[in-house]
Amino acid sequence: MSTTPAPLPPGSTIGILGGGQLGRMLAVAATKLGFHVHIYCPDEKSPAAEVARDFTRAGYDDDAALEKFAASVDVVTYEFENVPASAAEAVARTGTPLRPGARALEVSQDRLTEKKFLKGLGIDTAPFMPVASEAALGLAVEVAGIPAILKTRRFGYDGKGQAVIHDEDEVADAYAALKGAPAIMEGFVPFEREISVIAARGLDGIMMAYDPAENVHRDGILRTSTVPAGISGETRDRATDIACDILTALDYVGVIGVEFFVEKSGHLRVNEMAPRVHNSGHWTVEACHVSQFEQHIRAIAGWPLADPTRHSDCLMENLIGNDVDGWQRIGGERDCYLTLYGKKEARDGRKMGHVTRLKPRA
Amino acid sequence: MSTTPAPLPPGSTIGILGGGQLGRMLAVAATKLGFHVHIYCPDEKSPAAEVARDFTRAGYDDDAALEKFAASVDVVTYEFENVPASAAEAVARTGTPLRPGARALEVSQDRLTEKKFLKGLGIDTAPFMPVASEAALGLAVEVAGIPAILKTRRFGYDGKGQAVIHDEDEVADAYAALKGAPAIMEGFVPFEREISVIAARGLDGIMMAYDPAENVHRDGILRTSTVPAGISGETRDRATDIACDILTALDYVGVIGVEFFVEKSGHLRVNEMAPRVHNSGHWTVEACHVSQFEQHIRAIAGWPLADPTRHSDCLMENLIGNDVDGWQRIGGERDCYLTLYGKKEARDGRKMGHVTRLKPRA
Structure with a gap:
């Protein structure tokens, strides 16, 4: 009989593969619960390492560094899906759990494998x-x-x-x-709108989902997420069910982001999935009591998931490249909450931060 | 004619004297707005240094280290009121602004000076x-x-x-x-209850206050803060006015915590004031859209203050010493939000974390 392992106590260390803004927001959430954080990434300047106790700067192909890193932490997670299979294997050799697991990486880092996996679950795609x-x-x-x-x-x-x-x-x-x-x-899918579901599955198998966000992309980059999405309750429930089917099939632990095309009929097709916290879930920091970042840390630490209920309606807007020059105006706006990632160069197409605007729940 | 200096742009560095939990929560708030953080404190293990980019470990009497620290940051603030006058002078020599200023330290670190200062403003004390x-x-x-x-x-x-x-x-x-x-x-003041006001004053002189909290102390240590306090609207307004009188008299920049005794008649006496973010304001993280920590960073960075409106009623409970052993139970409670400070030893009387319980605003 399998039993759920005991939750990691505060004072344990969370290892995160990847040092970008998602790792940064995960690190802050982990610290709030009393965990220490160890970031592993190849870049010297890392938005996440800046707020973590420990930092290993090494490549994802450096098996020795990966093993040393994994052996020094209590659980390993990741903030991007392109972690090589060899890196997951290096972590596995140390006996430190990798959450979500290697299967989630394998499926989501190859578009063909992902589509076949979804098809196998009876989930429509393009x-x-x-x-x-x-x-x-x-x-x-x-x-x-x-x-x-x-x-x-x-x-x-x-x-x-x-x-x-x-x-x-x-x-x-x-x-x-x-x-x-x-x-x-x-x-090409003739979709009416795009939505995403940010859902989580705990070590005990319990699943929770945030309300779907409606997303607008430009030049392939997410620009805005609006909650609630302009969809029916039925569509919302189906999208959530699909996300949960994916979580279950992968025996997943942590937060996942699943992006959907919504056709005029309400028919849903999964566009892609990301085995991590997701840009279209950043609004959960301000509009929910527990954010996707804390929810992910709770899941991978074996803590019970928190209630994902949204207390406000909201619009999250990414600050891409020079958008960030508007910080002074945004910083003075009412009901408007700014998050910047501490990146120095505002290159074209680079995500520099985001802003969440709240309004009372309709 | 004096003009308000331009706000510090993201990418600037905030220097914080003191490395405890208040510094830690300030560092997280500063990072969210895209600032870097430099912690100065004498202790090797610092809850704040763990989440800051830079850390100087040196004593408050080490003028050379203080000058080097102050010269490397864009503004200096502090998380405790016992910063020696000589340290404030060392900062001043570098030309880096100290916010709040030296006068706030001078007044609040000596109970006699503080009482005389309040008396001079016509504010009652014990x-x-x-x-x-x-x-x-x-x-x-x-x-x-x-x-x-x-x-x-x-x-x-x-x-x-x-x-x-x-x-x-x-x-x-x-x-x-x-x-x-x-x-x-x-x-001895025969008080009916104790309350505190967390207020802020910006570089532009604008002031904002959170709703007063009702506080319960045991053995001289804060145990709980409840919002709203059981006081009349009139008492609330008078307490807020007194806090603003203090801010104005000190030409203060940043967040202040002012503790009051409330007598049966509603008469208010100031018990003490702290020129910093305050334990009785921790609930602002969960019950307001902008916490006392972000409000303080906004003020000292010359940004406009944010709306301090409370969206929920709440009870904040400190976790003292072994209280922290209850993390697993608390972590699973609904509408209950945990913050731990990453301290290793749960010594008697040591503040290890706190928990905020929310309920809809009455």
Whole structure:
């Protein structure tokens, strides 16, 4: 008979693979519960390391550094899905638990594996086909129709590694641009809106979900999340059920972000999933009593999940690149809460912070 | 004509004198607004340094270290009132602003100076007399009546440096226990309840106050703060006005905590004031959209103050010494939010964390 392990006591150390803003907000949440935090990342300047007690600067391919890191902490988690399988194996060798587990990484870091996994659960996605040659791409575009989206199978984020094919003449160039990277062709879904569900599963198998957010992307980058989303109660419940089906199938521990296309009929297709806290859940810091960050720390530490009820309606807006120059105006606005990530250079397309605007729950 | 200096931009560094839990919660709030944090404190293990980018471990009498610290940051603040005058002078020599200023420290770190300052503003306190000899103490007790409270003028906190005189026979022993420390005798105030006001003043002179909390102390240590306090609207307004009078008189920048005795008639006497964020304001993290910690950082950075409106009623309970062993039960309670300070040893009387329980605003 399997029993749930005892919760990690305060004073334990949480190890986080990745040192960006998600790691930073996780570190703050972990510290509030009395945990110590150890960040592992290859970059010298890390928004997360700045607020963590310990920092290992090393690459994700440095097995010796990874093993030393994992052996020094009580649980390992991650803030991005492109953790290599070899890194997960290095953690496993130390006996320190990795939460969520290696299977969640395997599924979510390859678009083809992810789509097949979802299909296996009876969950709809965009139509997809693996693309192994220019001829295969041409055929795929012919079958699925125009426009179609060509995506690398791995290492895509914020719209990187994607190209829209508007015309059959573009097939050759699009295929060449891949430079041999394994790819997938996705048919276009005529969606009415995009939503995401931030859900969590505890070590005891109990699941909780925040209300879905309605998301607007531009140039492949999330711009705004609005809660509540403009969907029916039925659609909300189905989206939540799908997120829970995914969590259960992966025997998942922690917070997951699942993005959906909502068609005019209300039909849902999963766009993608991220085995981590998610940009479209940042509003939970201000609009809920327990944020997605504390919820994730609770889950991976084996603590009971907290009530994800939202006390306010809200609009979360990302500050991309030079948007951050508006800090002074935003900092003086009423009912408007600013979070900045401590990054020095406001490069184009770089997420520098976000702002959450609250209004009373309708 | 004086003009308000420009607000400190994100990416600036906030220097904090003191490395305890108040510094820790200030550091987290500063980081959220994109500031870097530099902690200065003599202790190797510092709850605040754990979440700050920079840490100087040195004594408050080390002028060279203080000057180097102050020169490396954009503004200096403090999380405790016993910063020596010489340390404030060392900061001043570098030209880096100290907020709140040296006058706030001078007034609040000596009980006699504080009482005289309040008297000068027409604010009532407990009756008091300086005690310079055993004979003077005997006379003071005779005039003020029994019980009376003998307190050292400096370095008292959490009930330390205090003795209650219940009988005139105790005068000699109480005086001897001072070991020559300058002291003050306070007459007993027959109060009905204790409240505190957490207020802030910006660089532009604008002032904002949170709703008063009703506080219960045991053995001189704060146990609980309840909001709203059981006082009339009139009493609330008078307490807030007194806090603002103090802020104005000190040309104060930052958050202040002012503790009051409330007599049965509603009459208010200031018990003491702390030129910093205050334990009886920890509930603002969960029950308000902007906490006392962010409010303090906003003030000292020259940002506009935020709306201190409370969205929920609440009860904040300190976890003292072994109370912290209840983390598992508390962590599983609904509408109950835990904050732990990352201290290893749960010594008697040591503040290890706190818990805030919310309920809808009545």
